[in-house]
Amino acid sequence: MFKRVVSGLLLIALVTAILVTVLAPMALAQDYRFQVRQNIVHLFINPDGQVRIVYDLTVAADSGSDPLDVFDIGLPNSTYNLSEVRASLDGVPLDRISDSPYVDHGVAIELGTRAIRPGQTGTLHVEATVRDMIYQDSDDAEYASLEFAPTWFDSQFVRGSTYLEVNLHFPPGVTPEEPRYHSEPFTDARVEDNRVIYTWADQDASASREYVFGASFPQVYLEEGVVQKAPAFGLNLDAICSSPIIWFILFGLGWVFISVVGSRAQKRRKMKYLPPELAVEGTGIKRGLTAVEAAILLEAPLDRVMTMILFGLVKKRVVAVESQKPVRLVVLKEQPEDVKLWYYERRFLKAIQEDGSLAQNELRDLAIDLIGDVNKKLTGFSRSETKAYYKDIAARAWQQVEAADTPEVLGERWGEGLEWTMLEDDWDERTRDVFRDRPVVVPTWWWLYRPWTARTGPARGTVSGPVSAPTPSGGGTPVTLPTLPGSDFANTVVTGIENAANTVVSGVESFTGKVTQTTNPAPKSSSSSSRGGGYSCACACACAGCACACAGGGR
Numbered sequence: 001m002f003k004r005v006v007s008g009l010l011l012i013a014l015v016t017a018i019l020v021t022v023l024a025p026m027a028l029a030q031d032y033r034f035q036v037r038q039n040i041v042h043l044f045i046n047p048d049g050q051v052r053i054v055y056d057l058t059v060a061a062d063s064g065s066d067p068l069d070v071f072d073i074g075l076p077n078s079t080y081n082l083s084e085v086r087a088s089l090d091g092v093p094l095d096r097i098s099d100s101p102y103v104d105h106g107v108a109i110e111l112g113t114r115a116i117r118p119g120q121t122g123t124l125h126v127e128a129t130v131r132d133m134i135y136q137d138s139d140d141a142e143y144a145s146l147e148f149a150p151t152w153f154d155s156q157f158v159r160g161s162t163y164l165e166v167n168l169h170f171p172p173g174v175t176p177e178e179p180r181y182h183s184e185p186f187t188d189a190r191v192e193d194n195r196v197i198y199t200w201a202d203q204d205a206s207a208s209r210e211y212v213f214g215a216s217f218p219q220v221y222l223e224e225g226v227v228q229k230a231p232a233f234g235l236n237l238d239a240i241c242s243s244p245i246i247w248f249i250l251f252g253l254g255w256v257f258i259s260v261v262g263s264r265a266q267k268r269r270k271m272k273y274l275p276p277e278l279a280v281e282g283t284g285i286k287r288g289l290t291a292v293e294a295a296i297l298l299e300a301p302l303d304r305v306m307t308m309i310l311f312g313l314v315k316k317r318v319v320a321v322e323s324q325k326p327v328r329l330v331v332l333k334e335q336p337e338d339v340k341l342w343y344y345e346r347r348f349l350k351a352i353q354e355d356g357s358l359a360q361n362e363l364r365d366l367a368i369d370l371i372g373d374v375n376k377k378l379t380g381f382s383r384s385e386t387k388a389y390y391k392d393i394a395a396r397a398w399q400q401v402e403a404a405d406t407p408e409v410l411g412e413r414w415g416e417g418l419e420w421t422m423l424e425d426d427w428d429e430r431t432r433d434v435f436r437d438r439p440v441v442v443p444t445w446w447w448l449y450r451p452w453t454a455r456t457g458p459a460r461g462t463v464s465g466p467v468s469a470p471t472p473s474g475g476g477t478p479v480t481l482p483t484l485p486g487s488d489f490a491n492t493v494v495t496g497i498e499n500a501a502n503t504v505v506s507g508v509e510s511f512t513g514k515v516t517q518t519t520n521p522a523p524k525s526s527s528s529s530s531r532g533g534g535y536s537c538a539c540a541c542a543c544a545g546c547a548c549a550c551a552g553g554g555r
Helices: 002-028 244-271 291-297 302-315 343-350 360-377 383-402 407-416 427-435 444-448 486-504 508-519
Strands: 034-045 051-061 070-074 086-089 092-094 097-099 106-110 121-130 143-148 161-169 188-192 195-206 213-218 319-323 328-331
Touching: 034 143, 051 070, 070 121, 106 121, 143 161, 161 213, 291 302, 291 360, 291 383, 302 319, 302 343, 302 360, 302 444, 302 486, 302 508, 319 444, 343 360, 360 508, 383 407, 383 427, 427 486
Parallel strands: 034 161
Antiparallel strands: 034 051, 051 121, 070 106, 086 092, 086 121, 097 106, 143 213, 161 195, 188 195, 319 328
16 A cells, blocks of 8 residues: 555656646746837946946837746946846836846846736836946047947847937037047937937837947046957957868958948948038928028939039029030020029039039039038928928929929929929939820920020030020020920930939049048048847957947847
8 A cells, every 4th residue: 555655656746747847948938029119228428437328118018928027138248236237117116137047248127016918018217337338449549439239139029110219428528529420320419418419210120130339539538547448359269160261261251241341331421421410409490491402401412412503503594504425514694684593503603614614623612511501501400300391392392293284384383393303312203204195395494405405606515605595585596495295305304414413523422422521521430349149149349349238038
């Protein structure tokens, strides 16, 4: 009887052990599914070299998710003091904070009874202070450099897009002109509480990937000894195969990849001529900009901007185009008495040389001054609201053209709103679509541009002096305005303006690059970092601006 009882107890224990072994992992394997609605981060760089990191994560649990009862938040390194990390959910303090078992450098924050239930939303607030994030700038020994990647989550847990915002608060006393952003330009800059603040914002970011932001500033605003010296070669050698062949392949392919990507990035960088406004972001819309000034605000290609100025002068019967290739312009001796020229139009006229060509250095100076003028006009106003306002004007200009019910009105409205319609990126395709199968009467000013030019004076393709502008009512050779099929007119217009854009500016990339050197010079710091992602973080930094913030996620 005793042996039978013992055998029964052993069988029960064995079954229990098996059940525990099988079911325990199932119980631990929580099914977290959520969306990060917002990830707003503030980094405060203090003179003693410490950086206070503040997260505000607004998280929504999916309807089919298990309750979100723990979050892992990545931090740049392990120099934080766990006892000083603070967290709260919707303003209620959380006290169960420990080192994360999933993130190399990070904390696990348990929500306990305040777990976010399926279908609910909560805002997790986390504060931590770290050191050793600030390095000597790789290109300027007098500058300090910092790079940061906000925490992200494993893609198996998180879905949808998120609003990502990173605010970098420089040390007190740094002046607005001194900081330099790294590869990613900031979207806003301002001064608050004697601190310059760079803000990077992305309305449609992914919560499951890494985004890197960085900037440099003078070391004089930091205490002596807090800036880390960049390692001569900081790669994690344990992560690289020791075979010389593998080394050769990896570095060879890496060099090719970096060269290709770097070349493309450099080209994109050259085209960004508009300087970020370093001032308190204002409110309201800056009205009263011309179409050309609006094009600068929207950072339209400079060849298009110069072409808009040219056609504005042609419409005003001030300039005629004698030749397209090479471009030859002539200032008309008979001009309307009441013509009003904008300041940039007067500058454009000064760029026309005796042989009718355009002095490229004069056009570059014009572009630089125009960019600076627009930037000043935007001071105190909201750039985002102002951009939306002028995009709407461009859209309404197209609506007016589309609503024209006769060939005469169609040509007139298109001519009146030409510069505004050119603000659209797909202007050429839109022009072809709007005019397809619709006859149009050619605007009178188009006679001052090829191919229908019929002037008194020198023959086409030559310039020997000023000529008279032909008009239907005199002042030149009388002409009859033709009515053309819409598709023919659209092709002629698109081709003509494209030719003008290609010839007014000789080499748009070179032209814009030289303008950008003055209006929005590239930052001197070119720091970069190598970081891990997903559940783990391999912070193998080999740069002067290393500050690896690692991935976190639910469990």
